[in-house]
Amino acid sequence: MSKNISFSIKSTIEFQFNTSQTRDISFNSFLPEFKRLQTKRSKISIEKKNSLNIVFEIKSSDITAFRASINEIISFGKVITESMKIVDNSKIK
DSSP states (O other), X not given: OOOOOOOOEEEEEEEEOSSHHHHHHHXXXXXXXXXXXXXXXXXXXXXXXXXXXXXXXXXXXXXXXXXXXXXXXXXXXXXXHHHHHHHHHHHHO
């Protein structure tokens, strides 16, 4: 007795930046990876919102695909954070 349960998961993640230049650099850095993340089970959209934010919208058909999408976005956020630390440290010297 198999029951087919159909549902979807939707979520929004918003990154806020200190400058529009940093936001634009981050947005453009993510674009090459963006197409790779589109699957049958999960779709991600990315949008510049106002002058300081990037918004990711995730729509997934199952929790595993949703988690994978969230992990990709979080990893991207970590790369941005670490890159900004390197840039800030190089300005100090």
